[in-house]
Amino acid sequence: MPGAQGGIDFLLEPYRVLDLTDERGLLAGKILADMGADVLQVEPLGGSPARNVGPFHGDDPQPEKSLFWWAYAANKRSITLNLEHKDGQELLKKLVAKADFLIESFSPGYLEGLGLGYEKLAEINPKLVMVSITPFGQDGPYSNYQATDIVGMALGGFMYLTGDDDRAPVRISFPHFYLHGGAAGATAAMLAHTYRVTSGQGQYVDVSCQQAVAKTLAHAPQIWDIEGAILKRQGVYRQTSGENRVRINWPCKDGYVNYMVQGGTVAYSTRALLDWMKEDKFDTADLDAVDWEKMGYGAITPELMAQLGGPLGDFFKGHTRAELVQGSLDRRILLFPVATPSALQGHPQLEARGYFREIEHPELGETVQYPGAFIKSGDGRDIAGVYRRPPLIGEHNVQVYQEEMGLSSSELETLKRSGVI
Amino acid sequence: MTAQQETNQTPGPGKPLDGVNVLDFCWVAVGPMTTKYLGEYGATVVRVESVKRPGTLRNAAPFRDGISGINRSGYFASYNANKMGITVDMRHPRARELMLRMAKWAHLVTENFTPGTMESWELGFDQLKEVNPGLVMFSTSMMGRGGPMERQPGFGPVLSSLVGLTNLTGWPDRDPVNPYGAYTDFIVPRFAVAAILAGLDRSRRTGEGVHIDMSQLETTLHFSAPVLLDYAVNNREQARAGNRDPGAAPHGAYLCSGNDRWLAIGCFSDQHWEGLQRTIAPDGKGWPYNPDFATLLSRKANEDELDHLLTDWTSSWEVGALMETLQSAGVPAGMVNDCRDLFEDAQLQHRGHFQWLDHPEIGPYATDTSEMVLSLSPGSLDTPAPLLGEHNSHVLKDLIGLTDEEYKSLEEDGVLE
Numbered sequence: 001m002p003g004a005q006g007g008i009d010f011l012l013e014p015y016r017v018l019d020l021t022d023e024r025g026l027l028a029g030k031i032l033a034d035m036g037a038d039v040l041q042v043e044p045l046g047g048s049p050a051r052n053v054g055p056f057h058g059d060d061p062q063p064e065k066s067l068f069w070w071a072y073a074a075n076k077r078s079i080t081l082n083l084e085h086k087d088g089q090e091l092l093k094k095l096v097a098k099a100d101f102l103i104e105s106f107s108p109g110y111l112e113g114l115g116l117g118y119e120k121l122a123e124i125n126p127k128l129v130m131v132s133i134t135p136f137g138q139d140g141p142y143s144n145y146q147a148t149d150i151v152g153m154a155l156g157g158f159m160y161l162t163g164d165d166d167r168a169p170v171r172i173s174f175p176h177f178y179l180h181g182g183a184a185g186a187t188a189a190m191l192a193h194t195y196r197v198t199s200g201q202g203q204y205v206d207v208s209c210q211q212a213v214a215k216t217l218a219h220a221p222q223i224w225d226i227e228g229a230i231l232k233r234q235g236v237y238r239q240t241s242g243e244n245r246v247r248i249n250w251p252c253k254d255g256y257v258n259y260m261v262q263g264g265t266v267a268y269s270t271r272a273l274l275d276w277m278k279e280d281k282f283d284t285a286d287l288d289a290v291d292w293e294k295m296g297y298g299a300i301t302p303e304l305m306a307q308l309g310g311p312l313g314d315f316f317k318g319h320t321r322a323e324l325v326q327g328s329l330d331r332r333i334l335l336f337p338v339a340t341p342s343a344l345q346g347h348p349q350l351e352a353r354g355y356f357r358e359i360e361h362p363e364l365g366e367t368v369q370y371p372g373a374f375i376k377s378g379d380g381r382d383i384a385g386v387y388r389r390p391p392l393i394g395e396h397n398v399q400v401y402q403e404e405m406g407l408s409s410s411e412l413e414t415l416k417r418s419g420v421i
Numbered sequence: 422m423t424a425q426q427e428t429n430q431t432p433g434p435g436k437p438l439d440g441v442n443v444l445d446f447c448w449v450a451v452g453p454m455t456t457k458y459l460g461e462y463g464a465t466v467v468r469v470e471s472v473k474r475p476g477t478l479r480n481a482a483p484f485r486d487g488i489s490g491i492n493r494s495g496y497f498a499s500y501n502a503n504k505m506g507i508t509v510d511m512r513h514p515r516a517r518e519l520m521l522r523m524a525k526w527a528h529l530v531t532e533n534f535t536p537g538t539m540e541s542w543e544l545g546f547d548q549l550k551e552v553n554p555g556l557v558m559f560s561t562s563m564m565g566r567g568g569p570m571e572r573q574p575g576f577g578p579v580l581s582s583l584v585g586l587t588n589l590t591g592w593p594d595r596d597p598v599n600p601y602g603a604y605t606d607f608i609v610p611r612f613a614v615a616a617i618l619a620g621l622d623r624s625r626r627t628g629e630g631v632h633i634d635m636s637q638l639e640t641t642l643h644f645s646a647p648v649l650l651d652y653a654v655n656n657r658e659q660a661r662a663g664n665r666d667p668g669a670a671p672h673g674a675y676l677c678s679g680n681d682r683w684l685a686i687g688c689f690s691d692q693h694w695e696g697l698q699r700t701i702a703p704d705g706k707g708w709p710y711n712p713d714f715a716t717l718l719s720r721k722a723n724e725d726e727l728d729h730l731l732t733d734w735t736s737s738w739e740v741g742a743l744m745e746t747l748q749s750a751g752v753p754a755g756m757v758n759d760c761r762d763l764f765e766d767a768q769l770q771h772r773g774h775f776q777w778l779d780h781p782e783i784g785p786y787a788t789d790t791s792e793m794v795l796s797l798s799p800g801s802l803d804t805p806a807p808l809l810g811e812h813n814s815h816v817l818k819d820l821i822g823l824t825d826e827e828y829k830s831l832e833e834d835g836v837l838e
Contacts, residue, residue, distance in 0.1 A: 011619035014626070027643070031612060035619050054667065055651040055659075067654060071646035118796075137794070140771035145748050146693070150664060150672060151755035154685035155766065159674060160759045161601035162590065168674040168683055169757050172600055173589045173662040174645050181792075183611035188793035190618035191462050195437035195798040197625065203797035211774050211792035214763055216607035218450065219483060219496035221775070224760040225787040226483040226495040231760060232681070236596050238578060241482070248578060249587065249596055256597055258582035334574065338582045338597060341652035341659065344642070352568035355639050356653075369653040374640040375616045378546050378560060378632030380567060384616070 010036025011383055015193075017101040018042055018092075019076060020083075023050035024209075025105030025133040026072035027182030032101070032189065033075035034373060035384045040095070040400065041076040044083070045419060047393040048073075057364070063393060064363070070390045072182075074359065074370060078391030079400045080421050083114055087420045094405060096121050096128060101189050105133045105178075108143050118204040128202040129192040133185045135177070137208040147209075152177030156213025161220060164235040180216065181209030241298030246305060249338060250313060255321040256338035261308055263295025269334040276331060277315050284311065345369075353380075359389045397421055436463025437798050441621070442820075444520070444527040445469065445504065448476035450606040451561060451637065452533035453500040455613040459529075460503030461791055461800035467523070467816050468506045470809060472838035479809070485783045491809050492782045498806040499788040502778055506807030507816050508838040515836045517543055519817075524549045524556060526821055528621060531559045535574075536566045546632035556630040557620040561613060565636025580605040584641045589648065591661040605641045612640045670720035671697075671727050674757055677740035683757040684740050686731075686747065694720070696750035701734055780805040813837050 013036040019029035020042045033039040041048065050072070051063035058065065082088040093116075096102060102121065104111060111117050118130045132138060135147035142155075153159050153171040163170035188205040196202055214221075220231045237245040238260065248260045261270055270292050274284045287308065300308075316324065321337050328335035337343055350356065353376070358367045373385035401407045401421065415421045441464040445456045453468075460466040470476060478497040485493060509516050520542070524530060530549060532539055539545050539560070546558045563580060564570045581587050581604050591598040613635055620631045642649060651657045664673035666687065674683040688694045694717075698709040708714075708730050713723045720727055735743060740756050747754035758766055764775060764787070772794075775787045783805075791800050817823045817831070831837050 009623075011616070011623045011631070030643075031615055035616065053647075055647065055655065055657070057654050059655065067650040068647045071650055131793075136768050137772055140768045142768035145755075146751060146753035147755070148669070148687040148689060148753045150666070150674070150685045150687045151753045154674065154683070154757040155755040155768075157758045157760060157763045158601060159683075159685065160757050160762075163598055164592065164595060167592065167595075168664065168676070170591060170598070170661075170664055170674070171685075172586060173665075174648050174659070175666075176644060179644050180608075180611075183608070183615075184792045186615040187458065187611045187618075188795070190615045190622075191437045191458075191793070191800075192795055192798070193622065194462075194618050195795070197622065198437075198440075199435075199798075201797060203795055205796065206794045208768075208772055208792050210768060211772055211789075212611075214769065214774060215454075215789050215792060216602075216604060217760070217763075218602040218607070219481065219499065220602065220760045221763055221787065221789065222495035222499050223483045224764065225775075226485050226783070227487070229483075233598075233601070235598050238599070248599060249582070251596055256582075256588070258579055258587070260578075336579050336582055338587045339585045340588050341585060341649055341657075344585055344649065345652060349564045349568045349570040349573075349636075350639070352570075353565055353636065353639070355636075355642075368650070371642045371646045371649055372639070374612050374635065374643055376565070376634045376636075378558065378566060378634045383631065383633070 012037040015100040016040065016098065017103065018095055018099045019103050021103055021105040021133065021182075022048055023053050023068065024178040025103060025182050025185060026050055027179050028103050028131065028133060028185030028189065029076060030072045030074070031183065031186035031374075034386065037101075039076040040396070041073055041078045041391065042092070042095075043078055043080050043393060045080050045421070047080075051393075070368070071371075073390040074386050075388050076391060077396040077400070078394055079397050080394035082420050083116065085418070085420045087415060087418065089114060089116060091401070091420070092116060093121070093124050097124050099125070099128065100193070101129045101131065103131045103133065103185055103189065108132075108134055108138045122202060126202055127196055127200065129189055129196060129205065130202070131185050131189050131192070131205045131207060133178075133181045133207045133209065135181070135209050137211075138206045142210070147177075149175035149177040152209055153213060156210050157217050157220070158213050161217065161231060161233050163233045165233055169233060177209055177213060180212035181207055184209075184212045240300065243302060244298055244300055245302070246300050247309060250316045252316045252324055253318065253320045255340065257316060257321055257324050257335055258338055259316070259335040261300060261305075261312070262297070262334070263292040263299065264297060266334060267292035267295065268332060272331040272333045273335070276327060276333070277311065280315060280318065282311050282315060287311070357386050359386060361389050363392065394421065435798060436800060437795070438462045438464035441465070441529065442527045443467065444523045444530045446530070446532035446534065446539070448533065449478055450500060450603055451609050452531060453478070454607060455561075455610040455617070456504065456531055457500055457502060458610065458614045458791060459617070461802055462798075463800070464529075465820070466504040467812070467820070468501065468504050468807065469511070469520075470506055470508050471510065472508050472809060473510065475809065485786075490782065495783060495786055498778075498780055498783055498786050501806035502788050502802045503804055504807060505812035505816055506810065507813045508810035510835060510838050511542055513834070513836045515831065515834055519831060519836060520544055521549070521552050522821055525552050527553070527556065528624075529557045529559065529617060531617070533561045536560070536562050536571045550630050554630055555624045555628055557617065557624050558630070558632045559613065559617050559620070559635070560632065561609065561635040561637060563637050565639060566634045578603055580637055580641065584638055585645055585648070586641070589645065589659065589661055592663045593661060597661050605637055608644055609635070609637050609640050612643070665724070670717060670724050671731050673728060675728075675732050675735040677735055677738050677743060679740070682740040684735060684738075684743050685755045685757060687753045689753070693752050696752040697747065700747060700750045700752070776802050778802060778805040781808065810838065
């Protein structure tokens, strides 16, 4: 059991999850696995299509080397199962009888077509919580639409608000559409589980990734509803009120920093930055004369921003990101790094909390540093986290089918021969 | 849930969190979005607020008719539906005694202050569990508890930068841009609710409470875990790529007719591309059939030219019509919805994404429902966000059981603001 050595158990240790998702839903089961649930990834023969998603270890595009798979299948066990085969369907039903959760991300109607829809599975196990994660939900006008990340980030309202105002809207270059739905799948599973605990009844849950993205837009929908205004993307700026906006991302010598000029209660930060600029022989007399202390949020006009932009930009370009971040810590300036992966690797706070964890990959003769737990207990103990390397294709077939379900070795051989596992 | 609660529970139709009591100190966005889910699914959520130091969102636009006011923020109203509110001066010497009584009533305490704030009121987990051993406490902060940066100030837009998402957003020939708004504030809550419910489950099974500490930085890194592994394993620093995708071409947002209208298109498979070819040139002739675009690899090699030609074609189309036309040809295509479009989006309407609540000062206002439909015990948003201090009397007398005299003395002493 993952948490035994820590003196406290992981939160979800008693529960088993059947994870039938592909790259469109892996995160849901990962979240439950990180909290200690026994998550069986049920893969098609030859392995999950998620194993085709890059990047790859050593840039070698093989199913056992997908870093996408590694990231979202760690902690899980893997069995292979051909759901389109009669014997495969029977095996799944046997697994369902002893499972607490089933999560899937097939197109709407696919499992029903195989006789494996919720109604059928609930006959076997009325306590089952079944979660479906799809781009738009199980029914409705878009339910059969073709969706990819960019299509979903567009329809969810995210893209219109992101990017430079003189170019096309942009998505995040690392796809997020299905991750929002996957995370929501874990939330949904736990809500239905909580109901099961008190009522004894399982149920079916239908998650929409589009809705999950539309819930990331802060107050932008309310601004349309209440003020009738449509917010637009602002590039490196942040809109503070009406026509006023302040720049938040700035290039420095070797990357970028996040700095927002502000007055009022944080005028001290602006003053400290102006003082630092004076050390670098910048003439800040005009900017020093501004009454920052009386400047409310949103009061920085486009004219003042233009006046600030030149000298501030030149100052930042004269320093490295590390110099600016350290100098700002020393001087109480509210400036932050635009972090790159290397900066996160050595991040002092992540190191102090022991966030990254070494996981052994014996098949490669390597250890790999994985992102760790998304929660700890308040006294620093592990109640969740990464503890098992991602499974090889069907790595746990014998363990699950033979040792746990009692199939004989000759039955396993028959299933293998006939393309079931 | 504690054993005590289980005995009070009547099985049958209802919501998953009926009977779960939440003492909610959360403020701004990440915490209130978390506890909004709890309220939507049946929990009794009581927000502790301050009149002297009202939460940031209470003063945040939008305001109906442009008139600001402590009860008039549409931002606050959206994230605090289905909650009750009480106003307490937490610096008052008697505030602690009142909060301990509430902690006895609660199954869950939530807070997203800078670490150390609850302890400064002597209301840390160790003190709370003395009065309620089965209590689950949920704390979330930018950086998590402990460590050299636990008290680092900041807010959502900053965290997008710290966590590396800004670095992954924007055009390669331009400066990176932030994903819209306080983006990480809306990634964290789903992990938070899952963790809270797992904590409540464990408390029910074991009788032992737990304090859950969630670093928003550590949680959000799960939304770029493969990027981190790419650095750890391959020493590669991924960066922004505009709208390009290594597995698809064409792939991007393409200009349509009208003002700032765009259609997202992504062709990953031959079928996707063939559907696009047929739609552009039903006669099987013309640029889509140029050998330069015959295979995915050749389309990737000639992607600038492809984007240029495709834009020439899309720019005469009305965006909604083109989405439907391409989808019926099997091509992944989606409108870049602006916020008005979201309200008119046929699928979001089908799902009942926006719901209207009637607020005494704001009037009818829209708020978003959760992205999941539970077949047996669905959530619902029934009451608008609380006015400041609206439920002082109801919560403290009817739920906590204070006598009239006790309540009056708290009022007179200024514990209740």
